[in-house]
Amino acid sequence: MSLVINTTTPEGIVLAADSRQSYRNMKGMARIGSENAIKLFEINRRIGVGITGLAFLPEGGVQKNVSQYIEEFRRGSKVKNMEVKEVARKLHHIFDDKYHWEEQLDQIKANIQNDLSSKGCTVLQMEKDGDLLKFSFRTPQGTIENGMARADPIELLVAGYNPDGSHQVYSVAVPGPVQKLRDSKKPNMEYGSSWIGQGDVAARIVLGFDGRIQNIEFVKEAIQARSELEIQGQLRGLEYAIQWGTMTLQDAIDFATLMIQTTSAIQRFSDGINADPGDMPGVGGPINVAVITPDHGFVWVKKKKLHFEDSVVDLDRKPRL
Template identity: 65%
Template sequence: MSLIINSTTPEGIVLAADSRQSYRNMKGMARVGSDTASKLFQINNRIGVGAAGLAFLPEGAVVKNVSHFIEEYKRDPEVEGLEVEETAQGLYDLFNQRYKWKTQLNELESKIAHDLHSKGLRILNVQKMDNQVKFTYQNSQGVVEDITAALDPIELLVAGYNADGSHQVFSCRIPGPIQKLRDSYQLDKQYGSSWIGQGDVVTRIVLGFDGRIANVDFMKEMFQSRGEAEVQRQLQGLEYAIQWGAMSLQDAVDFSTLMIQTTSAMQRFSDGINADPGDMPGVGGPIDVAVITPDQGFVWIKKKRLRYGDNEVDLE
């Protein structure tokens, strides 16, 4: 599943990513396919992107890594002059077209409906939400139950500087929205850290709670009685007070890599949470790190190299 972290500071932008790539085999079991996958990419001299989520897409009769399509995208001569938002939109459009997720979501809906009907269950309602389809049905005892199934999304974190020196960070979720996370022209969005992929450990550490807290019955009651806005406001009080605007670039590198290392270590000792056991240890392998600054542009701090024995080679 991966973990990509961006930390944006006054000195520059950090992008860090693990190298583990997982997949589901023919039996539907999650497996680690590689600990040497590339998830960080230099798009042009000012912009980088990290990719998480679904790792493979078909191209004709051949299944190819998501990295193949990003490398293909960056070879377009016009990419060198793109701004950050244009890059995010271009990659979003590319994978929206390549994924064909609407077709897959329809197939998933048909499969679940067939399974429920074959068991003699009565379907009461079907609702589609982005990459999910939710069925409400009546079981053999007449009790109303829900079942939700989802497609694996493709997630992108696009960060960098525009030609005028301003910086921006966007997240893209396919299927789903494009969101602006950082913008040097917005005081409340200038600096900070964002992450995609298996971010539950980082969320617990930085924000002070797990995002799945919304599924707890007590919290559902609180949302209804106090309102979601008020509950979210109070939960913000648990977030660590990190002075992103005073953070050095080295501090940002240290923070980003620490969060990936901690996630990998926690996944080693745990198997999901009690309310949802059986999680995939999807974060691991070497950590790639790149920084982007207004003066130097995109610079690799650490990047995997091909090696055999004592020999190493960098293909870039």
């Protein structure tokens, strides 16, 4: 699943990502496919993109790496002058067109039905709600249980500077929407940190909880008794008071890499949570880091290079004639 983190400060924008590529084999077992995947991309001199989620999509009878779609897009003639918002929307359009997630949801539906049937359960209801599959079933003991599933997402963080010098950060989800996360022209939206992928550890550290807290019964009851907005507001009181608006670029790099290193370490020693065991250790391998500043644009701070023993190949180096 991976982890990509953006930290936006007055000095510039940081994008960091791990390099592990994982998958589930035909038996449904989690496997590590590679520790060398690149998940950060320079779109133009001012804008960068990080991607998590599905690593391959079928095209023409073969599996195509999602990074190839981004590389094809960044080589387009009109990319140079694009704004951050336009890049986010166009990438959303590309992946929404290429990823037939409705078909995956149909397959998930069939798998759930077969699994429940094999356990002696009776399916009472199963219906699609947008990109969600909601279902209820009766156990052999007679209790009624509810469940929910969704297609594996493709998520992107698009961050950078517009031609007028303003900065923005957008999240892109397929299936899902394009959402603005940072905007230098909007008060209280200028600076901060966001993450996509397996962000539960980062969320617990920074926010004090992760999104699965809403699956706990007493939290559900509190939301019903009051409102989700009110409960979320109270929970945000647990968030660490980090002064993003005074953070230096080096501190932002240190923060982003710390979150990825910590996530990888926690996944090494754990196997999900007690309420939902069996998580995939999807974060690992070398950390790639890029920064984007108004003066210097997109610059790699650290990017793993091809190598054989003591030899190193730098694909970013321009050939000499």
